[in-house]
Amino acid sequence: MTQDFDNPYAGLSPQRTGQPAAVIWRWVSERGVRLETGEATLARYTALAGGEWPEIEDIIPADGNVLLILRRGAVMSAALRLALSQDAVSRPASSGTLHQITVEYGGAAGLDLDELAQQAGMDRATYIHSHSAVEYRVAFLGFQPGFPYLRGLPAALHAPRRASPRVRVAAGSVAIGGGYCGIYPVSGPGGWNLVGRVDVSVFDPQRAGPALLLPGDRVRFVAA
Amino acid sequence: MIEVLRAGLCDLVMDQGRPGYGALGVPAGGAADPLALAAANRLVGNDSRAAGLEVTLTGPVLHFPAGGVVALAGARFSVTRSSGAAVPWNAPLILAAGESLMLGRAEAGCRCWLAVRGGITVPLVMGSRSTFLPAGFGGYQGRRLQAGDRLPTGEGAAEVSGGRVTGPAARPDSMALRVIAGPQADHFDDAGLTALFCTPYRVRAASDRRGLRLQGATATHRRSALPSQGVMPGAIQVPPDGQPIILGWDGPVTGGYPVIAGVIAADWPRLAQLQPGDTVRFATISVDAAQALAVAASSIGE
Numbered sequence: 190m191t192q193d194f195d196n197p198y199a200g201l202s203p204q205r206t207g208q209p210a211a212v213i214w215r216w217v218s219e220r221g222v223r224l225e226t227g228e229a230t231l232a233r234y235t236a237l238a239g240g241e242w243p244e245i246e247d248i249i250p251a252d253g254n255v256l257l258i259l260r261r262g263a264v265m266s267a268a269l270r271l272a273l274s275q276d277a278v279s280r281p282a283s284s285g286t287l288h289q290i291t292v293e294y295g296g297a298a299g300l301d302l303d304e305l306a307q308q309a310g311m312d313r314a315t316y317i318h319s320h321s322a323v324e325y326r327v328a329f330l331g332f333q334p335g336f337p338y339l340r341g342l343p344a345a346l347h348a349p350r351r352a353s354p355r356v357r358v359a360a361g362s363v364a365i366g367g368g369y370c371g372i373y374p375v376s377g378p379g380g381w382n383l384v385g386r387v388d389v390s391v392f393d394p395q396r397a398g399p400a401l402l403l404p405g406d407r408v409r410f411v412a413a
Numbered sequence: 414m415i416e417v418l419r420a421g422l423c424d425l426v427m428d429q430g431r432p433g434y435g436a437l438g439v440p441a442g443g444a445a446d447p448l449a450l451a452a453a454n455r456l457v458g459n460d461s462r463a464a465g466l467e468v469t470l471t472g473p474v475l476h477f478p479a480g481g482v483v484a485l486a487g488a489r490f491s492v493t494r495s496s497g498a499a500v501p502w503n504a505p506l507i508l509a510a511g512e513s514l515m516l517g518r519a520e521a522g523c524r525c526w527l528a529v530r531g532g533i534t535v536p537l538v539m540g541s542r543s544t545f546l547p548a549g550f551g552g553y554q555g556r557r558l559q560a561g562d563r564l565p566t567g568e569g570a571a572e573v574s575g576g577r578v579t580g581p582a583a584r585p586d587s588m589a590l591r592v593i594a595g596p597q598a599d600h601f602d603d604a605g606l607t608a609l610f611c612t613p614y615r616v617r618a619a620s621d622r623r624g625l626r627l628q629g630a631t632a633t634h635r636r637s638a639l640p641s642q643g644v645m646p647g648a649i650q651v652p653p654d655g656q657p658i659i660l661g662w663d664g665p666v667t668g669g670y671p672v673i674a675g676v677i678a679a680d681w682p683r684l685a686q687l688q689p690g691d692t693v694r695f696a697t698i699s700v701d702a703a704q705a706l707a708v709a710a711s712s713i714g715e
Contacts, residue, residue: 194635208557215595215596216593216594216596216675216700217593217594217596217643217644217645217646217648217672217675218592218593218648218675218677218703219677219678219707220592220674220676220677220678220680220707221643221645221647221648223596223642223643225670234436238436246432246433246441247432247433247435247436247441248435249435249436249643249645249667250436250665251640251641251642251643251667252640252641252642252667253640253642254642254643256435256642256643256644257437257644258441258645261447261678261707262707262708264704279446288518313573321606323592327682328437328640329667330436330437330438330666331438331641331643331665331666331667332438332667333438333547333548333665334434334437334438334545334548335437335438335439336438352444361533367613371626375548375549382712390547392437392438394439394538394539394545394548394551395538395550399434399437399439399539400437400438402436403436407524
């Protein structure tokens with residue numbers, strides 16, 4: 190192999206220096222560029238999504254990284270490389286649409302709530318209060334169309350995914366997977382712990398805004 | 414209008430897909446070989462972006478009460494028409510009112526595309542007519558076709574092209590799929606890398622548009638939990654069992670398994686033609702070389 194810049198075995202260990210001025214990136218394929226964005230993921234996503242990049246087909250934020258998908262036959266422009274060499278300025282924490290979402294906690298709507306509360310050493314009411322007292326931030330969407338990964342879950346409520354996923358989880362189920370809270374947009378298999386259910390549609394492809402929650406949005410749950 | 418008399422294994426209405434919704438968790442999807450569908454569209458006088466049918470392994474029997482002009486591109490399938498006349502590939506085919514087109518099995522490869530003059534005019538969903546099976550939207554009622562379905566077609570505007578269109582020259586199946594080392598290639602030890610890049614893998618039956626599941630030497634890696642990352646078609650994920658999955662057109666937009674490599678875009682049409690039981694090998698290529706190939710491939714398609 191004669192390549193050097195994209196040598197798969199060169200520079201494999203990114204330096205984790207918080208928010209580097211120049212974002213470290215790696216190829217996923219020649220149409221995919223993975224940016225290491227760490228805590229600046231939302232800021233970097235917002236900055237890129239707000240720009241005009243003829244070579245970019247899609248921008249996908251995730252957990253500490255952003256994927257740029259380039260259009261067929263396109264290459265990264267000098268302008269894009271320059272933008273990636275500069276800091277992404279974080280937006281104030283108060284930005285992003287605030288959604289108040291009503292949740293029916295426990296019972297058939299939240300099959301795992303009692304067990305989770307017990308594991309957390311809380312009674313049911315305290316657990317529900319803990320879950321609904323904080324403001325969450327949509328870090329990214331994935332897994333299914335419209336499935337939000339919400340940051341902000343209190344540490345006491347973190348819970349590993351279930352050892353064996355359920356065959357069917359109802360649409361609208363509010364669930365906990367590790368340190369994330371999520372909402373299942375459609376019914377289907379799922380391995381997260383169920384604490385409740387919302388009465389709104391979080392994803393509807395026929396709607397003008399198909400996804401209720403967008404990266405950077407804020408969420409407050411209100412117990413029904 | 415086209416009436417489905419008998420459905421194939423997985424007949425899906427597809428166009429060029431709905432790119433740009435990855436941040437909502439929706440992959441671009443669309444025809445597994447968009448250039449093949451675009452070529453078939455041009456043969457019948459359609460805009461390249463018109464919706465047609467993607468046919469997999471076994472095709473449907475389609476009835477054309479008012480006749481129509483169609484074109485087939487992609488893998489060759491056994492095919493007959495009710496009039497008994499020949500059915501050419503990569504050329505416009507004029508069907509008389511009341512004629513039927515009977516697609517059988519794929520003779521080689523896995524998928525073909527059928528364009529019809531005027532396009533299949535199912536409603537646009539998020540800017541596209543492509544079926545997205547995992548969430549059941551787009552296409553014809555969000556699902557594969559069934560006997561009795563009636564597909565709406567539009568009015569043909571342009572002249573039908575008289576010529577034939579030849580797609581990009583296919584690389585022989587025996588040649589390795591070209592890949593770029595992925596963002597987590599360093600998570601794999603020498604044995605794991607050797608397994609992927611130096612040994613053959615077989616395509617498992619549990620493969621679909623979400624991903625091609627492979628079976629072969631175990632690509633061992635450090636089993637550290639990986640934060641979710643954006644993924645895309647062609648990305649080769651390796652779950653804890655060490656058996657790689659090449660993500661397909663309807664795969665998830667984020668994943669938590671290490672990505673050892675990514676199949677270059679110029680070889681995605683070859684992924685569309687892999688069927689269970691096929692053997693694949695991988696070979697690395699530089700990003701620059703891959704981008705040059707992609708530019709060449711897209712210029713053939715326009």
